[in-house]
Amino acid sequence: MFTGIIEAIGTVRLLEHEKGNLHISIESSITSELKVDQSVAHNGVCLTVVQIKDNIYTVTAISETLEKSNLGRLKVGSKINLERAMKLGERLDGHIVQGHVDQIATCTHIASANGSWVYTFEYDKAFNNITIEKGSITVNGVSLTVVNSKADTFSVAIIPYTYEHTNFKTLEVGSVVNLEFDMLGKYVSKLLSEKLKE
Incomplete structure (x- = not known):
């Protein structure tokens, strides 16, 4: 679950297509605080961190996600809104957001x-x-x-x-x-x- 309160703006550094998937590598100010398997919302899309190297991390979007969202339109250099999942016990400053784009x-x-x-x-x-x-x-x-x-x-x-x-x-x-x-x-x-x- 997310709140819709953006934590950081990431910059797309690499886009790699593999069959129907798109691997998106992003540079951000929160990369050092992330870990593999963590959920992060990217322009509102919940994706799992699959790799971290230095200040760049990678997530993978499957074909269904690419069809329903704007992630397939990303280019190297695109700016992307980032939010980590909310913590239980924290204030809910936005509203309840699932990270599932409609x-x-x-x-x-x-x-x-x-x-x-x-x-x-x-x-x-x-x-x-x-x-x-x-x-x-x-x-x-x-x-x-x-x-x-x-x-x-x-x-x-x-x-x-x-x-x-x-x-x-x-x-x-x-x-x-x-x-x-x-x-x-x-x-x-x-x-x-x-x-x-x-």
């Missing part, structure tokens, strides 16, 4: 808002994922509050701290991001769709 979305608009920024994203509503006004959403692993919720779009407001300490500063119109929708919302959506089938 789908991707595309950034359609970025507006400056007098010291902050408003990012708008569009996603495929065919997956039956929903947002609600002032509800929680995870974008590239960042726990955020939804504003302007619609059937297939929503916006989030980004404060300067979040802008500087995540890869939001690298996003442009057209950028593809990972979404993990609120767990309670997913249960409600599934229950309602099952009820409508009866």
